Amino acid sequence: MNPPVWDKIKSRVVIERSVRVEQLNTDGWAMTYLLVCESSGKAALIDPVWDNLSSYESALEGLDLVYTIATHTHADHITGCFSLAEKGCEYVMHKGSPCLGVTRHVVDGDEIQLGNFALTFHHVPGHTSDSLIVEVSGHIFTGDFLFTGNRGVGRDDLLGGRIDQHWDSLAVLKRFPGDVLVCSGHDPPGTKMQSLAWNRENNPILTMTSPDQYRQWQETTSADLGSVSNIKTALPANLFAEIPENVPWLN
Ligand SMILES: [Fe+2]
Structure with missing residues (x-):
């Protein structure tokens, strides 16, 4: 056997088993993740923020955003998805989403291919009825279904939110091994993302044993958070896939 050839084969296999993941937002609590299949140059964005689209351009340079x-x-923010879809990529959401402009709907268990990698979708209603986890290569992108550690989970008192559904959806986490990295949709800037095993010990929601405990946590948290400041602009924009003439927080 010729060792150099074997080394090449081994290194190719190693490269193809990992996907490059970057969190692109430098400030604010919203996370946007770039996924890149290095061998094909195909890329995906999870939860791009419309306000930040121009700041993503350098990260996307030379990539094929599919x-x-x-x-x-x-x-809480205007999604960048429908604006990016106008440039030719697919806009993916759960089949039950009320949002206009979506070009590809998925249901629980669906897979779509990103170059050499499969993105697998898991339906986890509760924070909203259309909430998804996206799974790829040792990562789960949990949106507002699950945050890191003490931050718990997203609130269930906004449009389409249901406390009992969110509690039931926590069972979906049994599908994943403890070493998957939980990449949340919101956390303070600079938060280090942690494994699911770590979250099982350090996220208060995952140590709860009864739906009543969870309901109490949700009710207290929603009361503490109060109203969502941008909801009257952001939510209609996302539902109708239209940027309003006046975006108050940019004035
Ligand atoms: Fe949310």
């Missing part, structure tokens, strides 16, 4: 994915109907 999918832009919204983990759910966002209420």
